[in-house]
Amino acid sequence: MTALKKFQRLESPGLWRESPEAQRRDVILSFGNASLMVSDSAERVLTHWSLAALERLNPGQMPALYSPGADSGETLEIEDDLMVDALETVRKAIGRTRPRPGRLRIWIVAATAAGIAALALFWLPGALVRQTVAVAPxxxxxxxxxxxxxxxxxxxxxxxxxxxxxxxxxxxxxxxxxxxxxxxxxxxxxxxxxxxxxxxxxxxxxxxxxxxxxxxxxxxxxxxxxxxxxxxxxxxxxxxxxxxxxxxxxxxxxxxxxxxxxxxxxxxxxxxxxxxxxxxxxxxxxxxxxxxxxxxxxxxxxxxxxxxxxxxxxxxxxxxxxxxxxxxxxxxxxxxxx
Structure with missing residues (x-):
């Protein structure tokens, strides 16, 4: 998803639990290529989470709790508002691109445009102005x-x-x-x-x-x-x-x-x-x-x-x-x- 390039420099701290029985670990979170990278303090990558499969376990609550999928025991606890907003924005954008019977083409185009526009609006107001000026007839x-x-x-x-x-x-x-x-x-x-x-x-x-x-x-x-x-x-x-x-x-x-x-x-x-x-x-x-x-x-x-x-x-x-x-x-x- 090309919109993810906008977040490639975004990082935040978090607490990672590898399994329900494991201790929570302080980690650094950053965006990768369609994934969320989890690294330790020595910048060693511990795991990659697919952004397309990311699930919010406690919607509307903070700190936000995420899982890499319904069947996984891993969890991430995130208190950074910017990272949470970014993840929620990306999750919504990805959700809009999923096929809907009978309206596949319309929804893919609309969701992609809405996702890119929403990301530009939230993160890059200057880029949004430049894009609007460039396409204004x-x-x-x-x-x-x-x-x-x-x-x-x-x-x-x-x-x-x-x-x-x-x-x-x-x-x-x-x-x-x-x-x-x-x-x-x-x-x-x-x-x-x-x-x-x-x-x-x-x-x-x-x-x-x-x-x-x-x-x-x-x-x-x-x-x-x-x-x-x-x-x-x-x-x-x-x-x-x-x-x-x-x-x-x-x-x-x-x-x-x-x-x-x-x-x-x-x-x-x-x-x-x-x-x-x-x-x-x-x-x-x-x-x-x-x-x-x-x-x-x-x-x-x-x-x-x-x-x-x-x-x-x-x-x-x-x-x-x-x-x-x-x-x-x-x-x-x-x-x-x-």
Whole structure:
């Protein structure tokens, strides 16, 4: 059973009785290949117990008492909660894989999935997040992003929908993030300069498009937020904040609890911007064929704190065409009706 690999480093003390007449011995218990190894203090293996045949002699009581089978006189007494929980989890997982007449295939698949998911939930929450993120389809990511966006409406408003402005913004995002399928929206207020959500959503504060004279500055914020989303998957961020139960629910049902979505919507609005390495930002500007200086001056009008972006500008001293036309820039600046 591959799930047992998760417990290969788990050890605990125990008391082993070889037969009803024998004295109890202090032993060390550890997981082997589908078995529980019983060793003495000198690390000599005394016996192997098959996990598939393991029986609990006193369910619900502690210390837990186990036998390697119904006809055996051997017993193990275990007080370690972690080891007992692990053995019970494995016993249940193995029990679910046993054939049931008429429903063999369904139960084998369901029991194996449930066992692996339960083990991951109990022992490896980080691995559970990684697995869920790895298998989450784009449609689910997009639904989650839209759900979080909807819950931000009370604080940040609904996305600005002026048609000409959104089309201009779509052209800008296509120019900066070609082939990514990511969507950039502008919100009326109540959020930091920019942030990102699952499903390829990048959100800009209205002030970014209205207060800056150069569209290259806005382009820089889009590139920066896309880089943040690349460095830390927003779905993984959400699941780590939501906890293992919400993550398990998403993995098994494709949905998240309402509370998890609402809590994340509040947290993302007040979270500080994650710093970005200048070298990676300059590489993004170089790839996009844009000057980094307008973005640097938008961050700090004096330029003092952004000297790296200014002095390392990949297009420093060169004239370049703006990423969108002047007409599109004017329409984008009026996206919220201003």
């Amino acid at each position: 784009p449609e689910i990511r997009a639904e989650i992003g839209q759900a979080v966006l909807a819950r931000m409406a009370r604080a940040a408003g609904t996305p600005c929908e002026r048609v000409g402005g959104q089309r201009a913004l779509d052209r800008l995002s296509a120019r900066l993030l070609p082939g990514s399928g990511k969507r950039v929206r502008v919100l009326p207020g109540g959020l930091p300069r920019a942030l990102h959500l699952p499903g390829g959503l990048i959100l800009l504060n209205r002030a970014l498009v209205e207060d800056h004279e150069d569209v290259a500055a806005v382009a820089g914020f889009i590139l920066a937020e896309d880089l943040r989303a690349t460095r830390s998957d927003p779905l993984a961020d959400l699941l780590r904040a939501a906890g293992p139960l919400a993550t398990f629910r998403l993995l098994t049902t494709g949905t998240l609890p309402e509370a998890a979505l609402s809590d994340y919507a509040r947290e993302v609005l007040i979270a500080p911007e994650a710093p970005l390495p200048e070298a990676e930002m300059l590489a993004r500007f170089r790839e996009a064929g844009l000057s980094s200086t307008p973005y640097a001056l938008a961050l700090d009008v004096t330029g003092e704190s952004q000297r790296g972006l200014i002095e390392g500008d990949p297009l420093r001293g060169r004239e370049t065409d703006p990423p969108i036309s002047d007409g599109d820039w004017l329409r984008l600046q009026a996206i919220c009706g201003g």
